[in-house]
Amino acid sequence: MVSPGYATTKDKVLRINLDDSMYGTFAEIGAGQETVNNFFYVGASAGTVAKSISAYDMTMSDAIYGKTKRYVSRERLVHMLDHEYELLTQRLEQKRGADTRFFSYANTVRARGYKDNGECHGWMGIRLQMSPGHASNDILLHVRLLDPTNRRQQEALGVLGVNLIYGALFFDGDLDRFVCSLMDNLTAQRVEVDMLKFVGPDFASVDNRICSLMLVEKGLTPTAMFSANGSVVQPAECFYRKPIVVLRGGFQPPSRVHMDMLKQSRMRMNAQLGNGSGEEVVEVMEITMNNLLREREGGVDYNDFVARADMLQALGKNVLVSKFAQFHRLSAFFSRYTDKPIGVLVGLPLFERLFEAHWYEELEGGILEGFGRLFKNQVRLHVYPTAREPGGDIRRLESASVPVAMQSLLDYMRTNEMVEALDSEVEELLHFKPRDIRKMILAGDDRWQELVAPNLPGNLYQKFQ
Structure with missing residues (x-):
């Protein structure tokens, strides 16, 4: 360009x-x-x-x-x-x-x-x-x-x-x-x-966040990084030789479930590092460019992006925008900056989709090469449970549905602790998706206040109203 x-x-x-x-x-x-x-x-x-x-x-x-x-x-x-x-x-x-x-x-x-x-x-x-x-x-x-x-x-x-x-x-x-x-x-x-x-x-x-987002949108870089205080940073300034937990999502809006996902993943990472290690675990909320473009025809809605960033940073979270649709590319990006453990946090439905072959069509080795790259550098997938409907069964990693031909691969990953099951402290909320919460906000349904991430100023939700 x-x-x-x-x-x-x-x-x-x-x-x-x-x-x-x-x-x-x-x-x-x-x-x-x-x-x-x-x-x-x-x-x-x-x-x-x-x-x-x-x-x-x-x-x-x-x-x-x-x-x-x-x-x-x-x-x-x-x-x-x-x-x-x-x-x-x-x-x-x-x-x-x-x-x-x-x-x-x-x-x-x-x-x-x-x-x-x-x-x-x-x-x-x-x-x-x-x-x-x-x-x-x-x-x-x-x-x-x-x-x-x-x-x-x-x-x-x-x-x-x-x-x-x-x-x-x-x-x-x-x-x-x-x-x-x-x-x-x-x-x-x-x-x-x-x-x-x-x-x-x-x-x-x-707004320097928009400047950096434009770098991604226009192809100057695959990533843009903002620290928890809203400052634009180069990734090495946040990630250099630190353990990382990353949650991928749209965060429209960030919910109590999102916060519990991070909590559970952080606890698992601390256990992996060893109690009393004192190492700071960097938490990152990642939004893909595909997610931003999907929300609006004709380009990125900068106001929408800034509103999301404001909410995440009000929660004290770092924000990463990337063009990495494939997980193995995200893994390679983080591994450029750290030799410490990396936890990639996914819900069970998304985890199951990772076994679909179309994600790996550009790789000569297909799905095996893709997973090989993903788990190359102390990377683990932290898999969070899900529920389809109120009062319905909670589905966990143990009940993951993958193609029959991939079951042995999944068993291998679990045996070697490449993937780990997380618990949930908010199982009664698992069936509420961010799109459901957004609809409640738009409809004036006050239930949304019990579902969004706690401790967020109410004015940050005004863009939905």
Whole structure:
């Protein structure tokens, strides 16, 4: 996908260089200085570049920007922007401040190295004024570099850097166009932008959750992550080396059953880790993009999404939006960030559907390969009971209905503790589905108040009324 008014990298750089109302600095660490190099190659860079710097040595970098625990991190990026922008304005404010929009661009990156097979990724950002003399704003993003060679990764990083700077300077009033423009002259096979955040007085009206959702919707990344306090985060910031429990659903609205599912799964995970381990179990509520698109023809309803996110975050839950329809893809995503146990929480009806062959048509090994990938890295399925009707029988994992040919596979999974049965403390509510609760809210049936997740402010349900 490319932005409206698609332009080459050279075209973008030349437009910036020929506009004498913008002037700034470039600080790049870890993958050459490819962003600023684009400004030098095109010509007329004196109109844009006040300074460029690359502090590769850790001692030199610490001396300039201060010490940090992780050099490729949001923390280091912000320190770089703080330092460079302060120097820029201190030295040039009096001379050019009346008619110049100052900016500082920075990145800190781990690119492919000699005999290095680790994760290639980086943080980049820009601090800028939207008008001369005004307060500054930040745009920060995290990128995964997918090219197989260092040189190709450097090239991709330079293009993305130009796209960020150009979008920040010219597309500030058009979020959709800004997001699309980040991939100009790039492909999803080269880079993945999995976090985007706007900060500052000129971006006060921007909901960063919608920004990150747009990254998923428009194909820049398969996932977007929001912490329990509503902040946009890069997944590693939440999941790095931590045990995880994830519940997939639509959460329209979150219910008492949802909360009990999480409680039961968390108890099972704590038992697996061992009593007294003290390890924090990260709970995640995951909404698939298919779920969001299914609710509305023509695209995602952003207001609906924000309302769901508000409810989940009011309950203190992390929210993940993903394009992972298949469970083995979700498992691989979490395993990228942690080597600790992962519990994927499913209701019995959904668990039974996992034995349908159509989920695995793209895999050469079919259903066996799919389950093999799913359970590869300390992943277990936590299966929660269900009921079809009030007062009806409670169906548990022991009564799972799968094709006869798959029964031995299910028995193998249970014997080897790949799947585990959960209990329920709200069996009398199991037959109520989220769609039933939503209908009650819309119909003014007060029973919904006994079915939704407790401790949620009533105003969060106003969108249904």
